[in-house]
Amino acid sequence: MxxxxxxxxxxxxxxxxxxxxxxxxxxxxxxxxxxxxxxxxxxxxxxxxxxxxxxxxxxxxxxxxxxxxxxxxxxxxxxxxxxxxxxxxxxxxxxxxxxxxxxxxxxxxxxxxxxxxxxxxxxxxxxxxxxxxxxxxxxxxxxxxxxxxxxxxxxxAALTDPETRYRQRYADLAVNPEVREVFRTRARVVKALRDYLDNLGFLEVETPILQPIYGGAAARPFVTYHNQLKQNLYLRISFELYLKRLLVGMLDRVYEIGRDFRNEGVSYKHNPEFTQLEFYMAYADYLKIMEITENMIAHVAETVLGKRVISFNGHEIDLTPPWRRLELRQGILEVTGIDIDAHPTADSLAEAMRAHGMQPKPGYSRGKLIDSLLGDFLEPTLIQPTFLYNYPRDISPLAKSMPGNPQITERFEGYVGGMELCNAFTELNDPLDQEQRFLEMGRDYNPEDEERHPMDEDYLRAMSYGMPPQGGFGMGIDRLTMLLTDRHTIREVILFPHLRESGE
RNA sequence: GGGCGUGUAGCUCAAUGGUAGAGCAGUGGCCUUUUAAGCCAUUGGUUCAGGGUUCGAGCCCCUGCACGCUCACCA
Missing domain, CATH: 2.40.50.140 (Nucleic acid-binding proteins)
Known part of the structure; x- marks a missing residue:
C-alpha cells in the first residue's frame, strides 16, 4: 500500500x-x-x-x-x-x-x-x-x-464529489448517513414488494442468468463463454421467457426479483446491470395487472414511507389508486396532434410527423416511430401516475393482440415522474402466433449481424404444451427506489454503480 | 459515439498570464473537570496527464484520461 x-x-x-x-x-x-x-x-x-x-x-x-x-x-x-x-x-x-x-x-x-x-x-x-x-x-x-x-x-464540507462517492461507496456511506438511508429504504422497498406478492399467493423463483438464448426484451446482451461446454452464453436481458415457461408447468403465479444486464448506453436512468421485478399471473389480463400494479406501488409507498403522496424532482406525486388510464393513441394525439390510427403505415406516419415539424428517423418501423413520439413528447408530461395502454403490435412481440384488432396489443406501461416505471401485458399464449411474431421480429435484424436474435424453439415448444392465459409485469426496482427516495440518477440508488475504469 | 462543462492540499473551495491560498482535517502547544467546527503556532501541492505558445502558464492552445450534464443509442 x-x-x-x-x-x-x-x-x-x-x-x-x-x-x-x-x-x-x-x-x-x-x-x-x-x-x-x-x-x-x-x-x-x-x-x-x-x-x-x-x-x-x-x-x-x-x-x-x-x-x-x-x-x-x-x-x-x-x-x-x-x-x-x-x-x-x-x-x-x-x-x-x-x-x-x-x-x-x-x-x-x-x-x-x-x-x-x-x-x-x-x-x-x-x-x-x-x-x-x-x-x-x-x-x-x-x-x-x-x-x-x-x-x-x-x-x-461533506464529501460531495460524485466520482469519489461512487468509486469509494464505502467512504460515502461512512460519512453521509443520508446515503445509508437510501439503501435502507431500497431494502424496505424490495421487502414490501415481496410481502405484497407473497400475500397474493405468488411463488418466488430463480431462473437462469446465463442463458444460451436471450430474449424477453429488445436489448443488446453481454456475451460470455463456458470453457468446458465450449458454448457462448448470454447474461439475461429479462426473465420473461423462463418465467412464462413455469406457468406451462402449473406454477400459476410466479415472480422473480433479480439482476438484468443490458449492454447499452448508461444514463441517469440506465445502468448496465439493474434490478428487475417480473411477475406472471395465470388467468389475469392486463386490466387485472393494472389494478395489482397501482395497489402494489401504493402499498410499497405506504409501508416504506408511511404516505402515498411523495415528492419527486420538485413535484408532488399522489400514488393513490386508481391511476389515470390513458390510451396511447389518445395521449399522443393530445401532445402532438397526430392521430396514429389515421396512419396505418410507417411512411404515412413519418409524413405526418414531418408535417408537424418533426424529424422521424429514416427506416424506423411504424411501431418505433410511435415509440419515439411517446418518448419525446408524451413521457415527459406524465408526472402523475399514468397507465398508457394499447401498444402497436410490432414493438410488442410477446403481448397478445386485442380481440378484433391484431395491430394493437393489450399492453400498458406505467409512468410516474416523467419516467417509465413498468411494462406489462396480456401475455401471448398462442404458439403459432408467437412463432409468427418471432419471424416478423427477425426481419428487423440484418442477417449478417452476428448478434441476430435466434429463434427460441424451446420457448415455442413450452407454449405448445398449452400456456394458460395470463398477465405479466416487469418493473425496475432501481427506478422505483429513485421515485421513493427522490433521487434523480440511478447511480444514487445502486450501491456500486458501473463507472469507467479509472486506471488508478 | 457527439456537444457543453468540470478537474487546484485528505475534504470543501479560492487564486487579471506575474511568489499557489483559505476553512476544516493533520502536527506541536494552551486548556483544573459536563462541551469548543475553542485559542496560539505549524506542516502539507507533479494545480488530472503529456505536449505547445510565452520572458513567465493553475489560467491561453493541442492531445489524452476521468467525472458531470446533455444528445444519440435503447421491443
Whole structure:
C-alpha cells in the first residue's frame, strides 16, 4: 500500500501502539449495546424516575474529539446513531488519558464502557470508565468535523464529489448517513414488494442468468463463454421467457426479483446491470395487472414511507389508486396532434410527423416511430401516475393482440415522474402466433449481424404444451427506489454503480 | 459515439498570464473537570496527464484520461 503523509502518521501510530502493548486490531470486542439502545435505555430509566445507573459498552467510529486538558469529549457513531463520550482523568488516570490523546484519531473504531448520564448542557452521554481500540483507521474519512446543534448533526464540507462517492461507496456511506438511508429504504422497498406478492399467493423463483438464448426484451446482451461446454452464453436481458415457461408447468403465479444486464448506453436512468421485478399471473389480463400494479406501488409507498403522496424532482406525486388510464393513441394525439390510427403505415406516419415539424428517423418501423413520439413528447408530461395502454403490435412481440384488432396489443406501461416505471401485458399464449411474431421480429435484424436474435424453439415448444392465459409485469426496482427516495440518477440508488475504469 | 462543462492540499473551495491560498482535517502547544467546527503556532501541492505558445502558464492552445450534464443509442 502507498500512503499519503497523513496516512504515514497513522501507520506510525500503529507501530507505537504495539510498542506500548496496545493491539490496534483486537480480535474481539465487548460491545453490549448499540448507541441507540444505550440512549433508549437511559431515556426510559429517566422517565421512570429510576436512579440506578445504566451500564453499557458501545462501539463505533470516532467522529469528533475535543480535548480539554483533563477532560475529553468525543462522539462515536455506529449504524444506529451517535453517542457522546465523556472522559475524565479522575476516572481513567493519566496513562489512559494520554494514550487516548496520542493514539486515537477520527475514524477509528473504538469501544467505550461506563454509565449513561446527561451533561449539564443536556446531552445524553456515556461517562467512560474504560475504552479500547477496536480497529485503527489509517485513511482519514473524507469529511470535516461534525457538530451537533439542537440534536441535529451538522457536517461541514461533506464529501460531495460524485466520482469519489461512487468509486469509494464505502467512504460515502461512512460519512453521509443520508446515503445509508437510501439503501435502507431500497431494502424496505424490495421487502414490501415481496410481502405484497407473497400475500397474493405468488411463488418466488430463480431462473437462469446465463442463458444460451436471450430474449424477453429488445436489448443488446453481454456475451460470455463456458470453457468446458465450449458454448457462448448470454447474461439475461429479462426473465420473461423462463418465467412464462413455469406457468406451462402449473406454477400459476410466479415472480422473480433479480439482476438484468443490458449492454447499452448508461444514463441517469440506465445502468448496465439493474434490478428487475417480473411477475406472471395465470388467468389475469392486463386490466387485472393494472389494478395489482397501482395497489402494489401504493402499498410499497405506504409501508416504506408511511404516505402515498411523495415528492419527486420538485413535484408532488399522489400514488393513490386508481391511476389515470390513458390510451396511447389518445395521449399522443393530445401532445402532438397526430392521430396514429389515421396512419396505418410507417411512411404515412413519418409524413405526418414531418408535417408537424418533426424529424422521424429514416427506416424506423411504424411501431418505433410511435415509440419515439411517446418518448419525446408524451413521457415527459406524465408526472402523475399514468397507465398508457394499447401498444402497436410490432414493438410488442410477446403481448397478445386485442380481440378484433391484431395491430394493437393489450399492453400498458406505467409512468410516474416523467419516467417509465413498468411494462406489462396480456401475455401471448398462442404458439403459432408467437412463432409468427418471432419471424416478423427477425426481419428487423440484418442477417449478417452476428448478434441476430435466434429463434427460441424451446420457448415455442413450452407454449405448445398449452400456456394458460395470463398477465405479466416487469418493473425496475432501481427506478422505483429513485421515485421513493427522490433521487434523480440511478447511480444514487445502486450501491456500486458501473463507472469507467479509472486506471488508478 | 457527439456537444457543453468540470478537474487546484485528505475534504470543501479560492487564486487579471506575474511568489499557489483559505476553512476544516493533520502536527506541536494552551486548556483544573459536563462541551469548543475553542485559542496560539505549524506542516502539507507533479494545480488530472503529456505536449505547445510565452520572458513567465493553475489560467491561453493541442492531445489524452476521468467525472458531470446533455444528445444519440435503447421491443
Amino acid at each position: 502507498k500512503f499519503t503523509d497523513l496516512e504515514k502518521i497513522r501507520v506510525e501510530k500503529i507501530e507505537r501502539m504495539r510498542q506500548a502493548g496496545i493491539e490496534p486490531y483486537p480480535t474481539r470486542s465487548e460491545v453490549t449495546h448499540t448507541t441507540a439502545e444505550a440512549i433508549r435505555l437511559f431515556t426510559e430509566g429517566e422517565q421512570a424516575g429510576r436512579t440506578d445507573p445504566v451500564q453499557v459498552t458501545v462501539g463505533g467510529r470516532l467522529r469528533s474529539i475535543r480535548l480539554m486538558g483533563k477532560v475529553y469529549f468525543a462522539h462515536i457513531e455506529d449504524g444506529w446513531g451517535r453517542l457522546q463520550l465523556f472522559f475524565r482523568i479522575n476516572d481513567l488516570g493519566e496513562e489512559a488519558m494520554e494514550q487516548f490523546r496520542e493514539f486515537f484519531d477520527l475514524g477509528d473504531f473504538i469501544q467505550a464502557g461506563g454509565e449513561m448520564f446527561r451533561t449539564r448542557s443536556g446531552e445524553i452521554t456515556l461517562h467512560v470508565r474504560h475504552y479500547k481500540m477496536l480497529a485503527k483507521a489509517i485513511t482519514p474519512l473524507p469529511a470535516a468535523k461534525d457538530e451537533v446543534v439542537d440534536g441535529e448533526v451538522v457536517r461541514h
